[in-house]
Amino acid sequence: MSFSPLTEYTLQLADNALILGHRNSEWTGYGPILEQDIALSNVALDLIGQARYLYQHAARLINEGGAGTPEGGAEVTEDRLAYGRDGWDFRNCLLVEQANGDWGKTILRQFLFSAWQYYFYERLQDSRDRELAAIAEKSVKEVTYHLRWSSEWVIRLGDGTGESHERMKQALDQLWKFTGELFVPATYEQSLIAVGIAVDPGAVRGIWEEKVGEVFAEARLEMGAFARTSAPEGRAVWMQMGGKEGRHSEHLGYLLAEMQFLQRAYPNCEW
Amino acid sequence: MVETGTIWSLLEEVNDPEVPVLSVVDLGIVREVRAGGDEIEIIITPTYSGCPAMDVIRMNIRMKLLERGYPNLRLTTVLSPAWTTDWMSERGKEKLREYGIAPPLPLQQVCHPALFQREEAIACPHCHSYHTSLISEFGSTACKALYRCDDCKEPFDYFKCH
Numbered sequence: 001m002s003f004s005p006l007t008e009y010t011l012q013l014a015d016n017a018l019i020l021g022h023r024n025s026e027w028t029g030y031g032p033i034l035e036q037d038i039a040l041s042n043v044a045l046d047l048i049g050q051a052r053y054l055y056q057h058a059a060r061l062i063n064e065g066g067a068g069t070p071e072g073g074a075e076v077t078e079d080r081l082a083y084g085r086d087g088w089d090f091r092n093c094l095l096v097e098q099a100n101g102d103w104g105k106t107i108l109r110q111f112l113f114s115a116w117q118y119y120f121y122e123r124l125q126d127s128r129d130r131e132l133a134a135i136a137e138k139s140v141k142e143v144t145y146h147l148r149w150s151s152e153w154v155i156r157l158g159d160g161t162g163e164s165h166e167r168m169k170q171a172l173d174q175l176w177k178f179t180g181e182l183f184v185p186a187t188y189e190q191s192l193i194a195v196g197i198a199v200d201p202g203a204v205r206g207i208w209e210e211k212v213g214e215v216f217a218e219a220r221l222e223m224g225a226f227a228r229t230s231a232p233e234g235r236a237v238w239m240q241m242g243g244k245e246g247r248h249s250e251h252l253g254y255l256l257a258e259m260q261f262l263q264r265a266y267p268n269c270e271w
Numbered sequence: 272m273v274e275t276g277t278i279w280s281l282l283e284e285v286n287d288p289e290v291p292v293l294s295v296v297d298l299g300i301v302r303e304v305r306a307g308g309d310e311i312e313i314i315i316t317p318t319y320s321g322c323p324a325m326d327v328i329r330m331n332i333r334m335k336l337l338e339r340g341y342p343n344l345r346l347t348t349v350l351s352p353a354w355t356t357d358w359m360s361e362r363g364k365e366k367l368r369e370y371g372i373a374p375p376l377p378l379q380q381v382c383h384p385a386l387f388q389r390e391e392a393i394a395c396p397h398c399h400s401y402h403t404s405l406i407s408e409f410g411s412t413a414c415k416a417l418y419r420c421d422d423c424k425e426p427f428d429y430f431k432c433h
Contacts, residue, residue: 021321035406035409036407038407038409038411039407039409042409045319045321045323045413046319046321046413047321048321049319049320049321049322050321052320052321053320118384133351134349134350135350138320138350138353141433142320145408148385148386149408149409151386155386215386
């Protein structure tokens with residue numbers, strides 16, 4: 001499928017929200033205690049709700065654009081975009097598709113992403129695409145408490161027992177390499193940044209690092225080294241990228257196999 | 272020509288499926304009713320993005336209007352300006368309290384990402400004590416937090432500021 005840059009961009013934001021929402025929903029019924037099970041399920045619900053607005057917007061863009069409809073003429077729907085695309089069509093960043101691991105890793109993934117999403121949505125409210133701006137205005141209120149809740153947990157676990165501290169260090173080691181991608185524009189983003197529709201992801205980096213650094217200091221965690229592109233000499237590290245262009249880690253395929261199973265086996269079924 | 276006032280009063284009869292004492296008007300999600308010819312347009316704004324009650328509310332509004340002879344309805348969802356608990360009616364807040372849910376405080380106090388904040392005391396809807404504590408920021412639905420009264424010992428839901 002090939003879409004306009006704006007559609008690709010909208011799908012990227014939708015896929016980020018859906019995939020992380022789905023990952024979090026895998027915890028429903030398995031949380032360490034009831035209150036936190038409910039908390040993470042609430043976060044999942046918010047993210048999937050945001051994904052719906054974004055998929056609805058993408059579907060409208062595709063249907064109005066005419067060209068690029070997947071099955072010649074048939075209307076594209078939010079469900080079709082969520083359940084009918086393959087791994088290489090997904091534009092989400094690699095961070096959100098990583099496996100849940102233990103509670104610490106899930107929390108850290110949420111924190112790294114929420115911190116990015118918070119500053120990102122703040123800026124997207126000024127987008128010249130009015131629908132994206134409205135979705136950002138609505139979503140930033142929800143991301144505010146995702147960020148607060150996940151920050152508090154990062155501190156609690158990082159600055160907790162020897163065991164919890166050690167696990168957070170391991171989680172950081174596994175996840176840090178996926179953060180670089182958040183700040184590098186994909187090909188389809190570049191033209192949109194120039195016309196004031198997309199947020200320049202590079203501009204979010206400084207404030208994100210500041211927030212992460214602040215929380216990590218309290219959590220007694222050390223921030224990882226930065227990507228080659230912006231790091232001072234000697235602090236460079238390899239960052240894994242490609243998700244926003246459709247090159248994913250193997251985790252995404254397994255996730256989609258489960259999430260899309262019903263619609264693949266029984267197309268358009270409702271219950 | 273349809274009177275918009277009639278439609279507003281019909282909407283007073285459509286309740287939130289999760290908090291059935293509140294009508295959609297009390298909740299503040301109906302932003303505007305427009306009538307032109309025999310078509311009616313109702314503008315609604317969702318509470319929380321993922322709130323599953325929104326689909327049910329949309330359907331219930333449609334059913335109610337259909338039942339009273341208004342089949343030509345357009346339901347438009349608008350996201351901006353974003354819904355806030357400030358839009359909940361005073362009568363709605365009173366109904367919540369009577370139902371056993373502490374209503375949202377009039378001023379938003381925790382809508383920023385600063386950590387480990389203490390919220391102002393929430394009054395227990397049962398014994399009205401302010402001696403209460405937060406159990407969890409997340410409750411049975413996206414809009415509620417879970418509290419406990421340290422005097423009468425009853426747990427209760429708080430419809431949180433948003």
